[in-house]
Amino acid sequence: MHAEALSQGARGTAPARAVRLDDVRDEQLLTGLLSMLVGAPRARSVAGGLLGERGSIAAVLATSDERLAQLGADPQCLGALRLVREITRSVLSRRTVERPTITDSSAIVDLLHAEMAHLPFEQFRVLFLDARHRLLRIETLARGSVRSASVHPSEVARRALELGASAVVLVHNHPSGDPEPSRQDQIVTQRMAAALATLDIDLYDHLVIAPGGHVSFRARGLL
Template sequence: MEEASSAFSTLLDLPPAQASVPETTPPPGPEGHRKRLREKLLRAGPDALADYELLEMLLFLALPRVDTKPHAKRLMARFGSFARAVTASENELRGVEGIGDAAIAALRLARAAALRLLVQEAREQPVLNNWERLVAYLTAALAHEVVEQFRVLYLDSRNRLLADEAQARGTVNHTPVYPREVVKRALELGATALILVHNHPSGDPTPSRADIDMTAEVRQAAATLGILLHDHLIIGSGRHLSFRRENLL
């Protein structure tokens, strides 16, 4: 019987031990591990995966012949979470062993896909009726930025999002804003309302005196042309502040 089994295995061009392994059994080594992760994702959903497993699966796409688990573990050790890894700067990522152009592109793609989905959801309804989705998008876009970024959401007469544009990037605690440029762009787009947004890299969304003064200047400049300033949002780490809610508008 052993000779017959050996002959059958030879016909299949497989070693004798492999000939008896069912097709559903994942192969040993990295490829088997990848298959098990894919099955886990499809069976139990993404919530069943740890942050490092999500990173590992993303890196599958970039490094198809490499065991990406050590790379994912190094990313977690450096950045502490999936979110911080996919939003890290290129220079920071290049400082992690094994992370080069292909891996960085995969991480950038993950972030871009998430932002594209969130902004599309925010566009589907009037912004003021879709506030939670809007804040989710802005948090994903800005909460992990290491310098201040000032953005303007331009809205039409039905409060639908016409454009979301970055007006300026600054330092860790200051961004220059020019009210005239904000209003000029609103006129170019035919916008009738605005929402100002910027982040505080410190994580604390409490507005500074400069934030309050700048908001008043933009509001006044917009009002002279019949453009309404709905709100100014400051995005921090895991929380945000609304000028309107805090009676600062």
């Protein structure tokens, strides 16, 4: 560190934001990927801009191509990011091919987190399960604003009956970054559980996904 910087610190100047190891690793990885296409100087500039705006590689990969272009990613960079995005989804999706049970598989949550945690809008998905709680299908039933995505219980019930599902898991994300269920989340969940119960369909769980993790209504004793 230069003497001038040391002297400023000694005078009580506010210190720079601490750099996390994960931040450094993400920048190195993204720069390395892009430098194979556009050269190191340009790659560092683009990687720095994307990570400065979105915060992590995971968030960058979850960002739309249109927004990435606005942040400085040219067509070559977009192509590389799109390829990595699809490879990641393919790997995670393959882990769910053998119809894992929702009770013992982390693959489903990993896939949902990768696809939903960093979305800039709320999305509502439903996992349809058979009588042994094996995954039948994952479907997106609604996309909302930054604040909300709503699905009527009749939509979930109709689709469950069409697929022959005995149970469902609701999933939605919180773009705010906080996975804690809101009061409205709890009200919607209770209404959904009551409506599905009339058709002998079990609401097994409701997951709230956010960048920092997820919350399970079942684990919290809210179902």
